[in-house]
Amino acid sequence: MPESDVTPPSSTPGLPPGASPDTLEANWRRGVDRSTRLPVIAFVGSSVFWLLIGSIFAIIASLKFQMPDWLVQSGWLTFGRIRPAHLNTVIYGWLSMGGIGIATWLWARLLKTKLRGRWMLMLSAALWNLGMVLGTIGILIGHSRAIEWVEMPYYAFAFIVPAMLLVVVPFVWTLRHRRVKHLFISVWYLGASMLWTPFLLIAVLLPIYQGVPEATVNWWYAHNILGLWLTPVGLAAAYYFIPKVIGRPVYSYHLSYLGFWTLALFYNWAGVHHLVGGPAPQWLVTVSIVFSVMMIVPVVVVAVNHHMTVVGHFKKLKYSPTLRFVVFGAMSYTVVSLQGSLQSLRSWQEITHFTHYTIAHSHLGVYAFATMIVFGAMYYIMPRAMNWEWESPRLISIHFWTTGLGVGAYFTGLTIGGVIQGIQMLDPSIDFLTIVEDTKPWLAVRTVAGTLMTIGHFVFAYLMYRIITRSGTRREGPVYFHPAPAGMFGSGAGDGSSAETTATPSGATRSARSDDDAERPGL
């Protein structure tokens, strides 16, 4: 298909008889959505594949705490390889690829123009997957570099870094053809992270560090891949989908930009608090703690913006899968970030550093926040990109409850277990093996919770398979958990184009315009 753009309808004159401006605009927007279909299928489909692989690794790794003599006969299934294989598949396979899939769709939507350079995105997805296969096998056969969060060998990143750079080109190209003057906050986040992420990856892979400086670069990177890659994508999605589904503008236009710049300035400095008490120069750790605490500003700003948008509309969570997942994620973001600020303090780190508490915290960020928002965003995007509905609200509900309760149990169990472990470690009269013994029940909770989450992932993968292949019977209208009362997501709600424009610089709230695709209001 030629890369020609469909001109958005401007005003009424010259309309064919019977066509209203709204339906013309809806048709045009469907064209924009359709232009993202192939890259979205490539990235989202791959990401779900890596989610399943990552979940299986996670279960194996977790079970090894209950059965340390299980699967030990050869090295490739040993804990120290399975665990980084889990981390790398979920970060670089599931969340990164899924994030690019979502970003692709949002980018075209928000710039109101067809996606340019789709072949580059397809090539990128192919390279990325190749890199993931090589990297995962590489870790398992013993080529892990054992640098936390960048374990995959160089030959895997040799594919992933070019793939990441390839994503940037179509994004810039599409940006240059945008048909909006005003850039919605989600564009800010996505655009900035397209600069940050390749910068981070290339910087951490430079072979110029050794000893303690290597550790500071390591944690600068590891914390930033969360803060400057997964967080902006998650926040961009939350900023778009919450107002969109609810049908009311973002609470405050000004706060959203304050939140962006404070995140950009503060987050990148926070990572070295992982070396508190260690051999890194003290000034570094102190700087990191200060910035970790200052992260309260962007977090509170984003929290106010997201939660004030939802206030008064909580009953919609009962119906819309997108809203339920995304709001769960947005609330987790507030919790995990405030927790992060508090635990960077030396007094709290003295207890929790080096314990399972940290694992609980990272899953609150990577799973309860990022993953849940990615699920929610995918529930919104796929029906539009595919022009096909989800097969079963019951299965979506199972997916929500297994993953939601699973991560809740996971977080609670490891937090309690980690604090107990940390307090015991501060008492030298307690034998180390006693501490190990006392963490075992909490590690068992982790396995059960992880299994629950994995069940949800397989249900989600099945739904994804069905929608990508357009299987089953064609559904009429959007999929809600329960039949939505008339008017709940009716005209004025879930507006297609207004989420990005209805928060005006003056702060005045205009009523949202009618929906982009009337047959799917709100979802």
Add this chain to the structure above:
Amino acid sequence: MTRSLLIFLGAFAAISMSYTALALIPSLQLSTIEPTPGTADYTFEEQRGRDIYVRDGCLYCHSQQVRPEGFGADIRRGWGSRPSFPGDYVYDDTHQLGSMRTGPDLHDIASRQPSRDWHLAHLYQPRSVSPGSVMPAYPYMFEVKSRSNVLPSDVTVPINPEYAPPEGKVVVAKDEAIYLYEYLMTLELQPLNEDGASQ
């Protein structure tokens, strides 16, 4: 200036500042640091052992950093007579500081557990020397041989009867287990004064 250019420049400035501060300046600051007394470059065997440590991800359960007195109980636990200094790590090409203590810190393991038999038995079956441990066993670093086939050069490992192979068989350490042990023996902290000089 267009808004997208403003975002680009602002975002670029933000990340390059933090990269300079958290990556480049520490590299410069520590580039002239002397190895602490007692720290030597790895021999060929020790480096191979270190590669095995890295390959099999020991870092995910064992940190290598002793915290100072007044912050944690590392020294009172006997995990080292002094805190770790940057000079301890100058020969470490892939840092293994770690962020987890599912198992104990190892930065001074050679001082508190120098026995080769203990370490090899521990790698073969951790629970044979540390009951209740959740550490994986590493049987692939060993060979179970008939006693009659043991060569004079073989390193046999005495194993607690509960976990020992059947009568007439013995556990023999492969090279990788021995190299790993030799690497662990490089993890030793010499006592130093507060300012990092030898006592």
